Amino acid sequence: MKDDNTHGAPRTVPIQSATFTNPINAEIRRAAATGIYDIRGGGAKRKVPHFDDLLFLGASISRYPLEGYRERCDTSVTLGTRHASKPIELDIPVTIAGMSFGALSGPAKEALGRGATLAGTSTTTGDGGMTEEERGHSDKLVYQYLPSRYGMNPDDLRRCDAIEIVVGQGAKPGGGGMLLGQKISDRVAEMRNLPKGIDQRSACRHPDWTGPDDLEIKILELREITGWEKPIYIKIGGSRPYFDTTLAVKAGADVVVLDGMQGGTAATQDVFIENVGQPILACIREAVRALQDMGMHREVQLIVSGGVRTGADVAKCMAMGADAVAIGTAALIALGDNDPRWEAEYNALGTTAGAYDDWHEGNDPAGITTQDPELMARFDPVEGGRRLNNYLKVMTLEAQTIARACGKSHLHNLEPEDLCALTLEAAAMAKIPLAGTDWYPGKPGAGY
Amino acid sequence: MQTFDLEAQGLRQLNATLHAQANDTNQTAWEVINPRGSHAIAVGLDAPIEVTVKGSTGYYCGGMNKQATINVHGSVGPGVAENMMSGTVVIEGDASQYAGATGHGGTLVIKGNASSRCGISMKGIDIVVHGNIGHMSAFMAQSGHLVVCGDAGEALGDSLYEAKIFVRGSVRSLGADCIEKEMRPEHIDALRGLLERGGCDAKPEEFRRYGSARQLYTFNIDNAY
Numbered sequence: 001m002k003d004d005n006t007h008g009a010p011r012t013v014p015i016q017s018a019t020f021t022n023p024i025n026a027e028i029r030r031a032a033a034t035g036i037y038d039i040r041g042g043g044a045k046r047k048v049p050h051f052d053d054l055l056f057l058g059a060s061i062s063r064y065p066l067e068g069y070r071e072r073c074d075t076s077v078t079l080g081t082r083h084a085s086k087p088i089e090l091d092i093p094v095t096i097a098g099m100s101f102g103a104l105s106g107p108a109k110e111a112l113g114r115g116a117t118l119a120g121t122s123t124t125t126g127d128g129g130m131t132e133e134e135r136g137h138s139d140k141l142v143y144q145y146l147p148s149r150y151g152m153n154p155d156d157l158r159r160c161d162a163i164e165i166v167v168g169q170g171a172k173p174g175g176g177g178m179l180l181g182q183k184i185s186d187r188v189a190e191m192r193n194l195p196k197g198i199d200q201r202s203a204c205r206h207p208d209w210t211g212p213d214d215l216e217i218k219i220l221e222l223r224e225i226t227g228w229e230k231p232i233y234i235k236i237g238g239s240r241p242y243f244d245t246t247l248a249v250k251a252g253a254d255v256v257v258l259d260g261m262q263g264g265t266a267a268t269q270d271v272f273i274e275n276v277g278q279p280i281l282a283c284i285r286e287a288v289r290a291l292q293d294m295g296m297h298r299e300v301q302l303i304v305s306g307g308v309r310t311g312a313d314v315a316k317c318m319a320m321g322a323d324a325v326a327i328g329t330a331a332l333i334a335l336g337d338n339d340p341r342w343e344a345e346y347n348a349l350g351t352t353a354g355a356y357d358d359w360h361e362g363n364d365p366a367g368i369t370t371q372d373p374e375l376m377a378r379f380d381p382v383e384g385g386r387r388l389n390n391y392l393k394v395m396t397l398e399a400q401t402i403a404r405a406c407g408k409s410h411l412h413n414l415e416p417e418d419l420c421a422l423t424l425e426a427a428a429m430a431k432i433p434l435a436g437t438d439w440y441p442g443k444p445g446a447g448y
Numbered sequence: 449m450q451t452f453d454l455e456a457q458g459l460r461q462l463n464a465t466l467h468a469q470a471n472d473t474n475q476t477a478w479e480v481i482n483p484r485g486s487h488a489i490a491v492g493l494d495a496p497i498e499v500t501v502k503g504s505t506g507y508y509c510g511g512m513n514k515q516a517t518i519n520v521h522g523s524v525g526p527g528v529a530e531n532m533m534s535g536t537v538v539i540e541g542d543a544s545q546y547a548g549a550t551g552h553g554g555t556l557v558i559k560g561n562a563s564s565r566c567g568i569s570m571k572g573i574d575i576v577v578h579g580n581i582g583h584m585s586a587f588m589a590q591s592g593h594l595v596v597c598g599d600a601g602e603a604l605g606d607s608l609y610e611a612k613i614f615v616r617g618s619v620r621s622l623g624a625d626c627i628e629k630e631m632r633p634e635h636i637d638a639l640r641g642l643l644e645r646g647g648c649d650a651k652p653e654e655f656r657r658y659g660s661a662r663q664l665y666t667f668n669i670d671n672a673y
Contacts, residue, residue, distance in 0.1 A: 148569070149531060149550040149571070152531055152550065153512075153531070153533060153552065154494065154512040154514060154531075154533065157492075157512070158492075181666065192590075193552070193572060193590045193591050194590055194610075195610060195665075198609075198665040199665060201588070203569065203588060207546060207549045207550055207565065207568040207587075208526065208527040208530045208545075208546040208550070208568070209526075209527070209546075214507070214526070217487045217488070217506070217507045217508065218507075218508070220487055221487065221507070221508040221511050221527075224459065224460070224488045224491050224492065225463075225491050225492030225511065225512055226492070227467070228460070
């Protein structure tokens with residue numbers, strides 16, 4: 001009889017390492033084969049504590065609800081009331097985040113303007129300057145003032161509705177940007193004063209100021225150029241929200257825009273996106289605390305972004321003290337990005353609908369994150385605008401539904417007391433009591 | 449000549465008054481007295497007027513200028529003529545950091561020295577410095593000309609794109625991807641014109657030219673840091 005070491009006993013099943021997972025191993029092999037790190041678009045894909053980890057409590061004997069469809073629940077917000085002589089009045093507190101012409105096609109920028117305008121909200125330029133499509137179709141347009149200053153000029157500064165000084169971005173706080181040569185068309189090159197077809201670097205810090213004292217003077221200059229009319233936003237990544245919010249307000253901001261690590265980018269290193277910055281859930285209450293400590297909550301408005309997807313997310317941000325939210329990735333999905341209708345083409349690019357993130361390569365089958373004329377022609381900006389408007393309407397209706405259930409006649413009346421947390425992590429980060437308790441880790445006076 | 453007392457009338461009034469000057473204004477000559485180092489003097493101008501500042505200024509004097517000619521009879525703080533689109537800014541004294549940063553057009557003349565990061569990220573502006581410039585000047589400079597009649601500090605032209613740099617004196621060191629290039633007749637001619645515009649009597653033949661090696665134009669493993 002042949003010797004059998006197992007003696008017929010069951011074998012230990014193969015175990016996949018929780019540390020060396022298949023995706024990790026695949027990335028090691030890819031790095032070993034190519035010698036270069038992965039660049040991609042989008043925000044953090046890793047699972048982090050998020051708005052899903054919070055719930056609303058709803059009304060009860062001690063909280064009186066509003067009738068679901070009939071009773072008034074306002075959604076308007078005014079941004080820039082601190083110093084600007086012409087603050088921005090929005091019908092809904094969901095704005096469109098900054099995304100560049102270059103990263104996006106001209107028709108995609110037009111669609112964002114159309115959709116935002118139909119919904120009564122603002123859209124935002126990006127790195128690369130202001131396009132006519134965008135200005136022409138955006139009733140309220142925020143003009144980003146970025147470290148690269150690509151396309152920056154005083155005429156556009158005067159014809160915008162607000163100025164957003166970009167200090168940081170949630171996907172890559174401390175990092176600059178990259179627009180690869182495939183997307184540098186004649187038009188993009190001209191707007192950026194650079195040769196066609198070369199890889200373009202967007203600087204990580206501003207060229208003519210360093211630190212909050214300089215920033216205060218820079219804001220003075222921008223206000224003087226624009227006659228003190230425009231609200232001035234300062235956008236920060238989710239790094240040190242308490243201190244950065246404090247310094248932004250000290251420097252003179254009318255509005256602070258706070259972007260968590262789930263917020264998207266057109267292109268940067270995957271290792272950066274996944275390993276630098278904090279989830280937006282961990283940032284909102286710290287920024288609000290900074291505003292409250294300075295007596296500036298609601299006087300300086302707070303816009304938060306990074307993973308806002310639904311009206312429930314909007315309502316949760318409002319409850320934690322934000323004045324408005326901004327959406328980027330969600331807006332692109334509403335336009336048609338990553339739509340399964342293009343699955344065969346996503347497969348041909350080695351990916352699948354829902355996972356496509358090589359926006360920097362310019363091959364977007366949906367015609368949104370590209371400068372390729374044939375791909376761009378697939379995208380209808382009028383239809384895109386209609387879809388975005390619909391989506392914004394649904395988000396607003398959802399947020400109103402929740403606010404009414406909490407007895408609130410304005411989204412801004414939502415408050416932390418309306419929330420509970422499902423996990424210890426979310427409770428600690430959002431400073432919201434764990435469900436079924438009146439406690440969260442680190443709660444003052446809790447003694448532990 | 450219109451005289452504006454900045455100390456008495458204030459910055460807002462100054463810029464609002466200068467912004468109100470249209471292309472066909474008859475009040476083309478302005479003198480600003482008592483600047484006392486104020487920031488954001490004569491920013492965002494957009495008319496063919498001439499503004500003379502009698503004294504030294506703070507940050508961003510002449511920022512985003514279009515069309516106007518601004519003369520500063522003193523020294524200037526950081527970011528003079530930043531993002532200038534057109535026109536001329538002339539500084540009789542020295543300039544602090546970031547002079548001419550991101551400028552798209554026009555001419556900036558500094559008759560003294562300029563500090564670090566002169567011409568950073570310049571996008572078409574022409575800058576003529578009679579004296580020396582500090583470190584990291586013309587960092588990521590995209591287009592336009594930087595003329596230095598004196599010496600240049602460390603890391604000149606780091607990550608340079610298509611801007612052209614001419615230096616008469618020594619260069620402490622060149623930044624990444626910046627190299628010395630041949631001075632051909634067309635460069636001599638261009639430099640002669642720049643020196644004339646800058647009111648400088650230096651001979652173009654005494655200068656050396658620096659530009660981009662264009663090795664960073666394509667993202668690859670060698671520059672992926």
